Amino acid sequence: MNQPLTDLVLDAGIAATLCRDMPDSDLHSALESCCAQGVRLWLYAGEIANTLSRIEAAIKRTEATQIASALSARQRLDQQLPAFQWLAALSGDMECADDPEPLAAALVQAAKRLGDSARILTSVRSRLDRGMPFMDLESVPALTPQVRVDFIDLKAQQDRIRAALESGIHRVLHHGRYVMGDEIGTLESRLAQITEVEHCICVSSGTDALLMALLALEVGPGDEIITSPFSFFATAEVIALLGANPVYVDIDPATFNIDAAKIEVAVTGHTRGILPVNLYGQCAEMDEINAIGQRHSLPVIEDAAQSFGATYRGRASCALSDIACTSFFPAKPLGAYGDGGACFTSDAELAARLRQIRDHGQDRRYHHVRLGVNGRLDTLQATVLLAKLDVFDNEINRRQEAAQRYAEQLSSLEREGKLVLPIVQSHNTSSWAQYTVRVKGRDEVQRALASAGIPTAVHYPVTLYQQPALIQTEANCPEGDRAADEVLSLPMHPYLGDEAQARVSDVLADVLARPMLDST
Numbered sequence: 001m002n003q004p005l006t007d008l009v010l011d012a013g014i015a016a017t018l019c020r021d022m023p024d025s026d027l028h029s030a031l032e033s034c035c036a037q038g039v040r041l042w043l044y045a046g047e048i049a050n051t052l053s054r055i056e057a058a059i060k061r062t063e064a065t066q067i068a069s070a071l072s073a074r075q076r077l078d079q080q081l082p083a084f085q086w087l088a089a090l091s092g093d094m095e096c097a098d099d100p101e102p103l104a105a106a107l108v109q110a111a112k113r114l115g116d117s118a119r120i121l122t123s124v125r126s127r128l129d130r131g132m133p134f135m136d137l138e139s140v141p142a143l144t145p146q147v148r149v150d151f152i153d154l155k156a157q158q159d160r161i162r163a164a165l166e167s168g169i170h171r172v173l174h175h176g177r178y179v180m181g182d183e184i185g186t187l188e189s190r191l192a193q194i195t196e197v198e199h200c201i202c203v204s205s206g207t208d209a210l211l212m213a214l215l216a217l218e219v220g221p222g223d224e225i226i227t228s229p230f231s232f233f234a235t236a237e238v239i240a241l242l243g244a245n246p247v248y249v250d251i252d253p254a255t256f257n258i259d260a261a262k263i264e265v266a267v268t269g270h271t272r273g274i275l276p277v278n279l280y281g282q283c284a285e286m287d288e289i290n291a292i293g294q295r296h297s298l299p300v301i302e303d304a305a306q307s308f309g310a311t312y313r314g315r316a317s318c319a320l321s322d323i324a325c326t327s328f329f330p331a332k333p334l335g336a337y338g339d340g341g342a343c344f345t346s347d348a349e350l351a352a353r354l355r356q357i358r359d360h361g362q363d364r365r366y367h368h369v370r371l372g373v374n375g376r377l378d379t380l381q382a383t384v385l386l387a388k389l390d391v392f393d394n395e396i397n398r399r400q401e402a403a404q405r406y407a408e409q410l411s412s413l414e415r416e417g418k419l420v421l422p423i424v425q426s427h428n429t430s431s432w433a434q435y436t437v438r439v440k441g442r443d444e445v446q447r448a449l450a451s452a453g454i455p456t457a458v459h460y461p462v463t464l465y466q467q468p469a470l471i472q473t474e475a476n477c478p479e480g481d482r483a484a485d486e487v488l489s490l491p492m493h494p495y496l497g498d499e500a501q502a503r504v505s506d507v508l509a510d511v512l513a514r515p516m517l518d519s520t
């Protein structure tokens with residue numbers, strides 16, 4: 001079967017033709033239709049000199065002034081092809097130096113990195129004779145516009161920050177300090193500054209951040225930690241790993257977060273901490289929770305894995321408790337290209353302990369004052385996160401705009417009682433890690449959406465005390481259980497356009513109108 005075209009590399013000759021032709025040429029319209037379809041256009045950096053000089057020559061031939069410079073070639077390119085990106089030339093591209101046309105071979109190597117469905121557009125006979133992935137203008141498929149909906153979209157983000165990413169990654173490659181390189185400290189300072197917390201300690205994952213927070217607070221066997229039953233497994237897993245017991249307090253059905261009014265009755269002589277989770281990107285009722293912590297001398301640990309970028313009463317998530325833990329898993333609002341996380345605290349003593357725990361309990365080299373873990377963030381992930389921070393505020397705004405659009409598009413379904421939209425309390429702003437609605441007959445709705453090409457997810461299908469590894473038959477959180485039956489997360493990311501959302505909303509309305517679902 002033919003794979004759909006996703007990426008089109010234009011060789012130097014095509015770029016020159018494009019800069020010479022009138023904007024109504026066949027080439028222009030073919031490329032425009034590709035762009036409208038989401039095909040990404042690339043120029044190969046290995047051909048950069050060739051490309052610019054060919055464009056310069058093409059301009060000279062067509063323009064009377066004859067004063068085209070290299071700069072004007074570059075400007076012309078931006079004008080004619082606003083959506084293109086440079087495809088990096090890597091050292092391996094020149095490994096086929098014995099090829100009679102090494103540049104053509106290098107183009108093939110580079111295009112391969114974009115995946116099997118990438119093609120190279122050329123009008124050079126010898127290149128076309130090599131066959132795929134080279135192709136000529138006539139072979140560009142006539143593409144009919146269709147709206148693609150991704151659950152998350154990390155490609156659009158990558159296109160935006162490619163230059164910073166590539167230079168950061170290559171800098172680390174060359175300086176060689178892959179563990180605890182300078183980028184870690186730079187990232188920690190920036191994260192501390194953004195959240196207005198004294199200390200940020202970057203670690204290997206969100207799960208490890210939670211584990212290390214509990215280790216720093218010396219939680220151990222027989223201790224009880226009060227937490228939410230409606231979260232990702234890791235929240236309770238780390239408690240149980242240390243031999244402590246998760247004590248579940250039911251959620252507030254409006255926000256899906258732990259119901260602060262129900263926490264105090266759960267405090268016992270064994271309670272050693274309170275661990276609220278900021279689900280879907282909205283903070284829990286931290287003032288109430290901190291007040292309970294203070295009354296009972298219990299530390300509060302914020303599971304902020306989903307809420308980096310959110311605010312609570314004007315303060316940043318991660319600045320709201322004794323220790324906050326976030327995750328840089330790729331799908332989180334601030335995601336790396338692998339695992340990562342961070343602990344935040346304004347307590348210098350806790351910060352020092354966390355730094356030791358991250359590094360096998362060392363206070364200096366080969367001197368271990370406590371038991372810790374290998375919980376360091378990679379320098380490479382830190383450099384990825386630094387590049388992503390440059391666009392992060394804008395991405396949070398875009399997520400908020402997308403949530404607003406969903407609210408508008410789906411409000412009539414809510415009025416008809418067909419679904420329940422997420423609520424963000426007036427003192428909160430959400431980082432919109434997920435846009436999660438409640439529907440009856442959720443599994444059936446999800447299947448119907450999937451068959452119409454709308455990806456969704458369920459966060460989370462069962463409460464934590466029903467997980468085999470954490471089973472507590474006596475736990476009883478009816479709101480948590482009801483949420484687990486009803487929640488459905490819709491596509492949500494900063495690059496979700498109006499059209500894609502309208503499609504999600506239309507299909508959802510259509511699915512919810514089907515009578516078979518009424519009986520569930």
Ligand SMILES: *Cc1c(COP(=O)(O)O)cnc(C)c1O
Binds near residue numbers: 205234306
């Ligand atoms: C993702 C997540 C975690 C775990 O983070 P990782 O980086 O995947 O280890 C913990 N708690 C919640 C609420 C999460 O969403």
